[in-house]
Amino acid sequence: MDAFTTHTGTAAPLRRSNVDTDQIIPAEYLKRITRTGFEDGLFVAWRTNEPDFVLNQPQYADASILVAGPDFGTGSSREHANWALLDGGFRVVISARFADIFRNNSTKAGLLTVVLPQEQVEALWTAIEADPTTQVTVDLQSKEVTYRDVTVPFEVDDYVRWRLLEGLDDVGLTERNLDDIETFEAGRPAWLPRAIPASQG
Amino acid sequence: MPKTLAQKVYEAHVVRSAAGEPDLLYIDLHLVHEVTSPQAFDGLRAAGRTVRRPDLTMATEDHNVPTLDILAPIADPVSRAQIEALRKNAAEFGIRLAPMGDRDQGIVHVIGPQLGLTQPGMTIVCGDSHTSTHGAFGALAFGIGTSEVEHVLATQTLPQYEPKQMAVTVDGQLPPGVSAKDIILAVIAQIGTNGAQGHVIEYRGSAIEALSMESRMTICNMSIEAGAKAGLIAPDRTTLDFLQGRPHAPQGADWDAAVEHWSTLRTDEGAVFDREVVLDATTLTPFVTWGTNPGQGLPIAGTVPDPADFADEGERRDVEQALAYMGLQPGTPLRDIEVDTVFLGSCTNGRIEDLRVAAELLRGKRIDPETRMLVVPGSVGVKAQAEAEGLDRVFLDAGAEWRGAGCSMCLGMNPDQLKPGERSASTSNRNFQGRQGKGGRTHLVSPSVAAATALTGRLTAPADLTTVDV
Numbered sequence: 116m117d118a119f120t121t122h123t124g125t126a127a128p129l130r131r132s133n134v135d136t137d138q139i140i141p142a143e144y145l146k147r148i149t150r151t152g153f154e155d156g157l158f159v160a161w162r163t164n165e166p167d168f169v170l171n172q173p174q175y176a177d178a179s180i181l182v183a184g185p186d187f188g189t190g191s192s193r194e195h196a197n198w199a200l201l202d203g204g205f206r207v208v209i210s211a212r213f214a215d216i217f218r219n220n221s222t223k224a225g226l227l228t229v230v231l232p233q234e235q236v237e238a239l240w241t242a243i244e245a246d247p248t249t250q251v252t253v254d255l256q257s258k259e260v261t262y263r264d265v266t267v268p269f270e271v272d273d274y275v276r277w278r279l280l281e282g283l284d285d286v287g288l289t290e291r292n293l294d295d296i297e298t299f300e301a302g303r304p305a306w307l308p309r310a311i312p313a314s315q316g
Numbered sequence: 317m318p319k320t321l322a323q324k325v326y327e328a329h330v331v332r333s334a335a336g337e338p339d340l341l342y343i344d345l346h347l348v349h350e351v352t353s354p355q356a357f358d359g360l361r362a363a364g365r366t367v368r369r370p371d372l373t374m375a376t377e378d379h380n381v382p383t384l385d386i387l388a389p390i391a392d393p394v395s396r397a398q399i400e401a402l403r404k405n406a407a408e409f410g411i412r413l414a415p416m417g418d419r420d421q422g423i424v425h426v427i428g429p430q431l432g433l434t435q436p437g438m439t440i441v442c443g444d445s446h447t448s449t450h451g452a453f454g455a456l457a458f459g460i461g462t463s464e465v466e467h468v469l470a471t472q473t474l475p476q477y478e479p480k481q482m483a484v485t486v487d488g489q490l491p492p493g494v495s496a497k498d499i500i501l502a503v504i505a506q507i508g509t510n511g512a513q514g515h516v517i518e519y520r521g522s523a524i525e526a527l528s529m530e531s532r533m534t535i536c537n538m539s540i541e542a543g544a545k546a547g548l549i550a551p552d553r554t555t556l557d558f559l560q561g562r563p564h565a566p567q568g569a570d571w572d573a574a575v576e577h578w579s580t581l582r583t584d585e586g587a588v589f590d591r592e593v594v595l596d597a598t599t600l601t602p603f604v605t606w607g608t609n610p611g612q613g614l615p616i617a618g619t620v621p622d623p624a625d626f627a628d629e630g631e632r633r634d635v636e637q638a639l640a641y642m643g644l645q646p647g648t649p650l651r652d653i654e655v656d657t658v659f660l661g662s663c664t665n666g667r668i669e670d671l672r673v674a675a676e677l678l679r680g681k682r683i684d685p686e687t688r689m690l691v692v693p694g695s696v697g698v699k700a701q702a703e704a705e706g707l708d709r710v711f712l713d714a715g716a717e718w719r720g721a722g723c724s725m726c727l728g729m730n731p732d733q734l735k736p737g738e739r740s741a742s743t744s745n746r747n748f749q750g751r752q753g754k755g756g757r758t759h760l761v762s763p764s765v766a767a768a769t770a771l772t773g774r775l776t777a778p779a780d781l782t783t784v785d786v
Contacts, residue, residue: 146397189510220464286467300342304574304577306566310412311371
């Protein structure tokens, strides 16, 4: 995973709430077995069917920060949604609320999710609609979103922040605790099921 | 200190706890399917890692599988490649796989309970948000992303924070024709798609205790649609009766030891929930969705809402967008909505009880000639059971299609899809835009509403059938 420290770019206003992961990338794109190359599926239905869709507007074509309505990333656990956003050039999604699995997947994939109060999201929408070239900086070190003369602090779990800043691999971190895992396994009840075929169990 | 059921299960699985870090939680069972696993296995290979506990890992083919000609090679080369990747990965890493054609194959959340792999007090994960289904047994079961699939494959653990606790209490007797699906759709409509965000829901109360395991699975399955981490129900006699004798259930002295442990899996008197919601089962009626998220539902006697009635600008925009997509006019009675397709199946409602309920309504009748009905059993086991009971004949004689097992039209990763503009009444779990096929429109319903709707061609409650000429 790439480390995330700070990012500056332009932002796209996605004035929709309850953006589910089926909208971010539909199931037909999930048949692929690769981990990259999902940009063609990103919001494909809205990009295809709605000429005015925000990402069809040339002034937002190069945006790297997505500013969405509340409850972004609901539904399916597909991490392809996070990959598609990254493949589509986004490094940050800002929303008043994220679905838990999407937010958790983001921390693994290196996409930063920033929770701001809805009124701050509205203010940011207004600013980037008035001037789509507005530079927005999301600084994970200082935990601040800055644009024009506005600076808004955001909360992020310290452990998640540390992992993102260092670009650390979770599996590697857990493997430091193998002794604890082995001790736990030794104490598990013998009657717990094993998935080997019953005839061999 | 008194604890909730979810807290007890969580705490019993903490491998390591340290200040300033997430807990490391042990995973008792990892279910795997073809869609969310290939990149995880690639990650293991790239890092030279193995699967730590192949014996606690079980794979099946469900999302992509065709429900017709299931023994022929999959026509779609991309789907076929994904299935082949799973077979190769399962063989390479020594994981048990139930492939197409196998008697144990089926939707991952149907086969776990069917095989007795899902048991009370376990932690269960799968790269699939409907893993919450297994909570019906008093397990802590939740969906994860592909990076976490890789993490569990490699370490049999996951870094986790203890979720908040929520109680949904449903008391009273359900009226006839009202089912578990109506309960959960009503819960989601009440609390919203984010109502349980960050929480584990424990479903309790006399209406929940009266439910079969199949019905409890329907309720826990859709916990994620309210934003919950997981949903669970305390194990009781119904749970034990379902489990006993299944292939992977403990036997003999092991069974007794397990039952003794399971009897402790109840929320203690005085345990505190962070949030509590109460529903009166006696007031519930069949519920259907009108919009494009599972929270946009109403009793079937209702009418399509008017965006003008929503004061909040965001909500008004949501409703406008949903109605535009669904092609619905405000004020239209829900019962007047005509459908093209009825889908009976999915991890929500593809179990034997669901098929029985629908078959009873269809027995000796013919579905509406303009309506297509797909019946897709949740597993090969469910299909065999239904055929042994003659339910396949009931569906076929009524004019429905009887298919092979899989996820099918719930998400249309196989050829079972809606065409643009087509409308379905579906027993699945998501009415998202395009979920069942590009441009398809979905109304979520219970199995009995699905069957009644198939008979009339428009959204219909089973109780309506006595007054409707079919």
